Amino acid sequence: MGMRFALVGIDAGKLTRRLSRARHQDVSIARGMWGGYVVGMFTERLSLKKPGLFITGTDTGIGKTVASCAMAASLHQRGHRVGVSKPIASGCRHDREGLVNEDAEALAHFARSPHPLDVINPVRYAMPVAPAVAAEHDDRPIDVQAIARSLQRLDHDSDVLIVEGVGGALVPLDATHTVIDLARWVGYPVVIVARAVLGTLNHTAMTAAVLRHAGLTIAGIVINGYDADVAKHEDASVSTNRRWIQAMTQLPILATLPRGEPDTTAPERGQIAPPILEAAHMIDWFTIAGPSITH
Ligand SMILES: Nc1ncnc2c1ncn2[C@@H]1O[C@H](COP(=O)(O)OP(=O)(O)O)[C@@H](O)[C@H]1O
Numbered sequence: 001m002g003m004r005f006a007l008v009g010i011d012a013g014k015l016t017r018r019l020s021r022a023r024h025q026d027v028s029i030a031r032g033m034w035g036g037y038v039v040g041m042f043t044e045r046l047s048l049k050k051p052g053l054f055i056t057g058t059d060t061g062i063g064k065t066v067a068s069c070a071m072a073a074s075l076h077q078r079g080h081r082v083g084v085s086k087p088i089a090s091g092c093r094h095d096r097e098g099l100v101n102e103d104a105e106a107l108a109h110f111a112r113s114p115h116p117l118d119v120i121n122p123v124r125y126a127m128p129v130a131p132a133v134a135a136e137h138d139d140r141p142i143d144v145q146a147i148a149r150s151l152q153r154l155d156h157d158s159d160v161l162i163v164e165g166v167g168g169a170l171v172p173l174d175a176t177h178t179v180i181d182l183a184r185w186v187g188y189p190v191v192i193v194a195r196a197v198l199g200t201l202n203h204t205a206m207t208a209a210v211l212r213h214a215g216l217t218i219a220g221i222v223i224n225g226y227d228a229d230v231a232k233h234e235d236a237s238v239s240t241n242r243r244w245i246q247a248m249t250q251l252p253i254l255a256t257l258p259r260g261e262p263d264t265t266a267p268e269r270g271q272i273a274p275p276i277l278e279a280a281h282m283i284d285w286f287t288i289a290g291p292s293i294t295h
């Protein structure tokens with residue numbers, strides 16, 4: 001009732017303007033939460049000179065590390081000095097030297113990196129949860145300066161950089177920043193690693209939409225875990241997902257990585273099934289890598 005009284009005497013034009021102002025405010029708050037317009041975290045200016053790729057995925061455990069390692073191995077094989085980075089990791093194990101992350105070990109191995117693990121992975125948490133949650137638990141916010149220093153060192157020492165994100169695109173880094181803000185700050189074209197099986201159309205389209213909304217450049221999609229037998233017998237979506245992902249996102253499918261035999265793919269132990277490495281090596285990732293663009 002109160003609302004009705006308030007509207008008495010307001011003409012339609014004024015009302016529309018008021019409503020659209022209110023809507024605009026809502027939108028800008030939402031963008032602040034999830035689009036990185038809130039300042040405070042990534043204020044340090046990165047000036048990376050070498051080309052690179054930022055690897056994200058449609059979920060955690062989707063194959064970002066497998067894909068990043070296979071890309072790094074291929075780039076190394078083609079004669080490039082490959083800088084690998086896992087800027088932020090949670091779920092790290094306690095080792096004699098401190099916290100160690102398996103993704104960083106895997107990336108170091110496949111890139112034949114000369115850098116110590118704390119350069120490859122400057123920010124580490126033990127708790128296996130989103131970085132914002134681990135940071136809150138430890139009362140230790142993400143050290144963006146440490147990430148900047150390590151990326152600048154890798155940039156100086158390498159011809160091309162492969163940066164693996166953490167979780168998926170909207171994984172929180174603190175109350176107001178997500179992996180998207182990290183990707184924007186790093187500035188490289190983004191590669192989306194997607195599952196080959198049922199459910200991937202929704203997750204891949206959502207990831208592409210949210211990255212586009214944030215204004216990021218998307219290099220394309222890597223489909224991981226493709227298995228012709230599953231396509232034939234178990235999951236009818238597998239044989240059509242590639243075509244539909246392409247049509248829905250209007251993005252190139254950069255590579256389709258096969259599913260390795262069980263127990264042949266454990267990147268943290270330096271193992272990736274040869275067919276996966278061979279599939280990744282068919283692509284010249286150096287030509288897909290792009291410059292770091294400040295948004
Ligand atoms: N193509 C594949 N074939 C077989 N196993 C795979 C493949 N991709 C991923 N895996 C398995 O899934 C696990 C999670 O993959 P990973 O690359 O670590 O995911 P993310 O980095 O996205 O969390 C790997 O340790 C491996 O055991």
Ligand SMILES: [Mg+2]
Nearest residue numbers: 064065103164
């Ligand atoms: Mg990983």
